[in-house]
Amino acid sequence: MENSPEKLLQIFNILLVVMLFVLFVLIMVLVIIKVKDIKKQQPKKNEKGKKNNKTISVEDYSKESVYDFMEFDAIEDNMIVRKEGKRCVMVIKCNGSNFDLASEDEKLAIESGFLQFLNSLKFPIQIYIQTRKFNIENSIVEYKEKLNKLERENEKARTEYEITRRNPNSTDKQIKAAYIELKKTNNIYEYTKDVIKNTERMSMNKNVLKKEHYIAITYSPLEDLTSEEKYDKEELKDKAFAELYTRAQSLIRVLNACDVNGKILNSTELAELLYVAYNREQYEIYGIDKVLNSKYDQLYVTTPDIMDKKIKRLDKEIEERAGKKANELVDRVKSEKEQKIKDREDNMDDIVKEMTRIILNQNEQIIGKDVLERATELLEEEEGGAKNEKEERTKKKTTRRATSK
Structure with missing residues (x-):
């Protein structure tokens, strides 16, 4: 009985040591787990940083990103070059006649010609209709130049009439002839002035629209090549141009039977076609002629943001x-x-x-x-x-x- 307190004390000491040891082990395990978690989180942060860098690089628009958006590489030799020259497009502009105003014989001839056009198609085509606002700015400029010329002629005729009328040696016949010339030039001047005024009033109407019709022909020069044949880019481009030009000319001949006049668009007209397509709202302000005269060598989009x-x-x-x-x-x-x-x-x-x-x-x-x-x-x-x-x-x-x- 005397030794029982000492035994209990020894047992308690042993339990205390064991508990301290277990606590120490648990602390070491927690530290190790924490260190491992920190090491795992470091690569994730690096990956996030790389992703953020990628997003920043995407927001910085480059020449390649613009080309990816445009879906074509260049406009060369009256063709739209796509996919590094592996696919080329040639466009035909079509100007038709009014079918409703034609006679019965003319309608039958147009229908038979259209049937011939459909039967002659041996390659795929695309029909594209583009609606444009009727822009008569160039016509107004030409009219104003003519008006300035007529104004000078009118002032000259007025001066000659005044000189003839005040000259005491002038006969009635000469005065009458000078007066008739003055009235004629004045009437032409006033008429031209009214034409310009009405034309400018019509140009202010934004709802005056016109439709342009196009036929797009696509060709890939790699379609007809065998595995043994190898060509460089220039040779592929020449082959595409020859094939597209032949197809376009055959379509134009068949379209003539439908009373439809066709014309192959040149490089400038192709640029205008694409420029209007990518700039539906603002192409009147920044017309293709202004872009070319301003030495811009790449097309760009000027349409404002939808929220703005x-x-x-x-x-x-x-x-x-x-x-x-x-x-x-x-x-x-x-x-x-x-x-x-x-x-x-x-x-x-x-x-x-x-x-x-x-x-x-x-x-x-x-x-x-x-x-x-x-x-x-x-x-x-x-x-x-x-x-x-x-x-x-x-x-x-x-x-x-x-x-x-």
């Missing part, structure tokens, strides 16, 4: 509605003022008499009481006479209406 367009449209709608509301309020205020003016005009006699009575009462000490009473009596007599006249007029009107009925 919505904000602009909403701002315009808000401005229009605010202006309309302001006009309505102004009209309402004007109508109220006009009603007040009308009421004053209708009751002018009563207002004048009331104002007269007030003035007489205010000046009673100056004019005297007797004069005030007499003036008031005269004023009341005038009011009574005016009432009687009104009643008589109303009676006459009612009697006239009764007799007319």
Whole structure:
């Protein structure tokens, strides 16, 4: 029994050591697990950093990214070159006639020609219709140049007429001839001026549209090559041009039977076609002729962001509605003022008499009481006479209406 406390103390010490050892082991295990987790997270951060760098590089638009968006490499030799010369496209512009205005024989001829056109197709084609706003800016510039020339001629004819008329040696025949020449040049000048004015007014209408029709022919020079044949890029391009030109000419000949005139687009016209396709909203402002004259050697897109367009449209709608509301309020205020003016005009006699009575009462000490009473009596007599006249007029009107009925 004496040794029992010592034994318990020894057992307790042993348990305490064991517990401390187990705790130490657990702490070491947790430290090792933590270190491993940190090592695993470091490569993930590096991968995220690489991904962020990639996204930044994508946002930096390069020449290659623009070409990927455009889906073509270049425009050369009246062809659209795609996929590094492995596929080329040639485009034919078609100008047809009005089928509804043709006679029955002409309609049969056009239909038979179209049937011949379909039967002659031995290769795939694409029909493309492009809607454009009717731009007559170049015509207006030419008209204005002619107008300036006519204005100079008109001033010259006017000067010659004045000189002839003031010259005492001029005969009546010479004066008459100079006057006729002046009238002729003046009429031509005024007519040209009216034409330009009407043309400019028509050009302001943004809803004047026209449709252009095209046939696109695609050819891949690698289709007809065997595995043994090898060509460089220039040879493949020449082969594609020869084949596309032959196909385009055969289509143009067959289209003539349909009363459709065809024409192969050159490189500049192809650039304009693609430029309009990629710039649907702003191609009028930055026309292809302006781009080429400005030495731009690559096409670019100028269409604004869709959200900016919505904000602009909403701002315009808000401005229009605010202006309309302001006009309505102004009209309402004007109508109220006009009603007040009308009421004053209708009751002018009563207002004048009331104002007269007030003035007489205010000046009673100056004019005297007797004069005030007499003036008031005269004023009341005038009011009574005016009432009687009104009643008589109303009676006459009612009697006239009764007799007319």
